[in-house]
Amino acid sequence: MNQSMLIVDDEELIRQGIIARLEYLDLKPQAVYEAENGFQALDILKKHKVDIIITDIRMADMDGLTLINKTIPLYPKIQFIILSGYAEFAYAEQAIRLGVKAYLLKPISNDALKKAIEDVLQKLEEGEQLSRTVSEGARSIIEKKSYIFEKNINDLLRTTEIYTEKNNVYDTVDKEFPIKNKWILVCIINIDGDSYEQKQFGYKDIDLIQFSVKNVFMELKTHCNRTIVNNLVNVNQLIAVLSSDREDSLRKEAEWLFNQLMNTFWKKMGISLTVGISSAKNILSAECAKEAQEALLQRMIHGNSNLYFYNDIKLLSTSNFPSSELNMLRQYIERHDAGNIEFLINEIFSDEQIKKYNISYIRILWVRIIGILLKAENTAFSKDSKHMEKLVLNFEVLDSFQSLNELRSYLYSIILEGIQTTGDIDINSKNKIKLSIKYINDNYNQDIAINELADKFNMSPNYFSAVFKRETGQTTVNYIKDLRLKKACDYLIHSGKSVVEISKEVGYEDSQYFFKVFKKATGQTPLQYRKLNK
Incomplete structure (x- = not known):
């Protein structure tokens, strides 16, 4: 038998006799445990799973009925068989009241023991069957409820009926997901078939892919309400509502x-998703779905694996939208061509281009370029995905720029950070100096040796120094010194740190040397500078 058993009796001979009888009757349990009294039995129950307990009634320290009383609240599924040398009605009455199914008198006959074991095994099977039935019934109810919700969402997005307070479907959806008195976006997620049909997943796996998309979507953290259901008229699509x-x-x-x-599905599964999103509305209706589908149709012109907003269609439709430039940018990023990357960033976000459109133009291009970066092959974006995703998915930074120059510089620096770590950047000496400047700006408070810096960019120290001075008008040493002093001035004005602390913050371990360098450069001591400027 597959069940486990605990035999509780203060006489070892009786315990061993029961085990021998079980073997003889071909009823040996999967595991057998022994205890001399109720206390030992409770300790065993804490450590092992037990299905059946055979216990004597009269034992020292804790008798069998007390053991049953203490066990049932903790392990309600365990079945009990009582052993007793006394045919006393009081014991039998208590045992029956506790739910004991067999009461055996010593000495035990083989037939009585076999029947008692078979009875409790049947009871265990009935309990398991009941649990399965209840579990399946609960799952069926959940699945039915989920399908009704899914159907209601689909119905609301297909019907032309305008919502009224009497619309039961709308009310039913609102009970599961808040849509009344809310602003709503309907988002159609298209699973791009051409991205997976030749890979490890095929059309036969569409149910699995849909299930995965739903799970990942609902696990992502967000500040708005969201839900996601299947599109019942297109197996290759899902509908998300925010x-x-x-x-x-x-x-x-x-x-x-x-x-x-x-990004998750492209990196983990090689599956491309394209999303069309409606304008924000205060009613969930067919108009929302129509707008989302119209936005999604932009993929026919601008390609898959993008995010399309209905409000952006007018901008996307203009002849001046830089689709070809974005495609070229993708190629330059994958080729690590820093020079042309910088040129295209300046071209795409040129003052002339921005003047033609509103702020939406910047947001569209920003999101599109972020998508390019996350999918770029052979870059830090593909090799150190967690760090790079955290960097580029910080959309809040877009609202912090004070000028287009800041935006262009930031975006260019992100791209350089992604490509410079690969060691095979296809750039000329001018662009290598740009990369070295970025490295210095990021590490100015570290010990930066000219030889190591030149070696990092595959240049000889003399040639590096000459090109650096030609491009910046300063020697490398003076550039680092001026940068450190600029940072020190900023600390003196905007922080309460001591001069010694600031000295270390900007890369000078010797505060006395920092004092001399600062006074020579500014004509003031650090404390004088702070007093005059704070």
């Missing part, structure tokens, strides 16, 4: 959510 009290926050949430989602 809702919020604030209309202005929805787009940012959508950008973050879907860039995370698309």
Whole structure:
């Protein structure tokens, strides 16, 4: 038998006799445990799974009935068989009241023992069957409830009926997911078939892919309400709905959510997702779905694996939208061509281009370039994905720029950080100096040796120094010194740190030397500078 058993009796001879009888009757349990009294039995139950307990009634320290009383609340599924040398009605009555199914008198006959074991085995099977039935019934109820919710969402997005308070479907959905008095985005997620049909997944796996998309989507952290269901009229699509009290926050949430989602499936499974998103509305209706589908159709022009907003269609449709430049940028990033990357960033975000459009143009291009970076092959974005994703998916930084120059510089620096770690950047000496400047700016408070810096960019120290001075108008040493002093001035004005602390913060371990360098450069001691400028 597959069950485990605990035999409790203060006489070892009886315990061993029961085990021998069970073997003879071909009823030997999968595991057998022995205890001399109720206390030992309770200790065994804490350590091992037990299905059946055979216990004597009269034992020292704790009798059998007390053991049963203490066990049932903790392990309600265990079945009990009582042994007794006394045919006393009081014991039998208590045993029956406790739910004991067999009461055996010593000496035990083989037939009585066999029947008692068979009875409790049947009881255990009935209990397991009941549990399975209840579990399956609960799962069936959950699945049915989920399907009804899914169908209701689909119905609301297909019907032309305008929502009223009497619309039961709308009310039913709102009970599961908040849509009343909310701003809503409807998002259609298309699983791009051409990205997986030739890989480890095929069309036959569409159910598995849909299930995975749903799970990942719901696990992503966000500040808005969201839900996701199958599109019942297109097996290759899912429908996500975002809702919020604030209309202005929805787009940012959508950008973050879907860039995370698309990146995860591309990196982990090689599956491309394209998303079309409606404008924000205060009613979930067929108009939302229509807008989302229209936005999704932009993939026919601008390609898959992108995020398309209905509000951006006008901008995307203009002849001046830099589709070809974005495609070239993708190629330059994968080739690590820093010079042309910088040129294209300046071209795409040129003052002339921005003047033609509104701020939406910048957001569209920003999100599109982030998508390019996350999918770029042979870069730090593919090799150190967690760090790079954290860097590029910080959409809040877009609102912090004070000028287009800041935006261009930041975006260029992100790309350089992604490609410079690979060691095979295809750039000329001018661009190598740009990379070295970025490295110095990031590490100015470290000990930077000219020889090591030159070696990092595959240049001789003399040639590196000559090109650096030609491009910056300064020697490398003076550039590092001026940068450190600029940072020190900033600390003196905006922090309460001591001169010794600031000295170490900007890369000078010797504070006396820092004092001399600072005074020579500014004509003031650090404390004088702080007093005059703070």
